[in-house]
Amino acid sequence: MVKRFASLLLVLFLMLSGAYGCSPRQKPSETPKTINPEQAAPVAPIEGVAVPVLYYHLIDDHLYGPYTSMFVSPKDFDQQMNYLKNNGYTVIPLAEIENAGQYTKPVIITFDDGYEDNFTNAYPVLKEYNFPATVFLISSLIGKPDYLNKDEILKMEDLVSFQSHTVTHRLLATLRPQVQDYELSESQKEIEALTGRNVDALAYPTGSYNQTTIAIAKRYYKYAFIMVxxxxxxxxxNPYTIKRVDIPRGLNLAGFIKKIQGLPE
Ligand SMILES: [Zn+2]
Known part of the structure; x- marks a missing residue:
């Protein structure tokens, strides 16, 4: 015990005297390099940094169904990505959300439901800008008409991470706990089996969740995303109620800029 205390004192002394940790090759006369704060590893994650998490559904001018606001024009999508690129934003992968404070003007791009146009219309634009993104898949609809199939999903994996939007897209808050558990766990299993990668993020369908959903989400996921x-x-x-920024059809660039700054349109 005394020995240990003595060696601790020695370490403390060496640290204070500046000898400890010095590289033997370092010449005493060498001026210390200034540390670039962007390169220095932070002691703890930086808190309170704004991270707009954009969410899209379809990127398509071919409108169908009643929810046409979900269809963003490919031209507008390109313009929005171009704006991010030319205005100092860093599009980061969802997996980096905890470390977002280490990036300049971090933004995350997500798509809900897993529509096929995410491959045909959005992916080429993401490739052009080399922007990572996340698609939240409804696992029971993979390969169905208008939805992404396995081949498309695997082709997109260089830039796109595939995460869970449950099995059947039912409103979770209306379901019994066992059914909620099935929706969260089964979709994770299916998507992991398909992609061979970890699925640790969930988007609550239509933003519906309750305290039971959160408790179950904590069993299987690191993050969960809301809509409203x-x-x-x-x-x-709170990583289980992560807010997002809705990008609807017809939003002009001025509106987009305001939205990603958290300002009203
Ligand atoms: Zn959805």
Whole structure:
């Protein structure tokens, strides 16, 4: 014990005297390099950094069904990505959300439901800008008409991470706990089997969740994303109710710029 205490004192002394940790090759006269704060590893994750998590559904001008606001024009999508690229934003993968504070103006791009146009219309634009993105898949609809199939999913994996939007897209808050558990666990299993990669993020379908959903989500996932209220996520916020920014059809560039800054349109 005494020995240990003595060696601790020695270490403390060496640290204070500046000898400890010095590389033997370092010449005493060498001026210390200034540390670039962007390169220095942070001691703890930086909290309170704004991270707009954009969410899209379809990127298509071929409209069908009653929810046409979900269809963003490919031209607008390209313009929005171009804006991010030319205005100092860093599009980061969803897996980096906890470390977002280490990036300049971090943004995350997500798509809900897994529509086929995410491959035909969105993916080529993401490739052009080399932007990572996340698609939340409804596992029972993979390969169905208008939805992504396995081949398309595997082709997109260089830039796109595939995460869960449950098995059947039912409103989770209306379901019994066992059924909620099935929706969360089974979709994770199916998507992991398909992609061979970890699925640790969930988007609640239509934003519906309750305290039971959150408790179950904590068993299987690291992150869960909501729809309402929309808004900007800040690092350190609850990881099971991560806010997102809805990008609807017809939003002009001025509106897009306001939205990603958390301002009203
Ligand atoms: Zn959805």
């Amino acid at each position: 209220p929309g808004g900007i996520y800040h690092t350190g916020d």
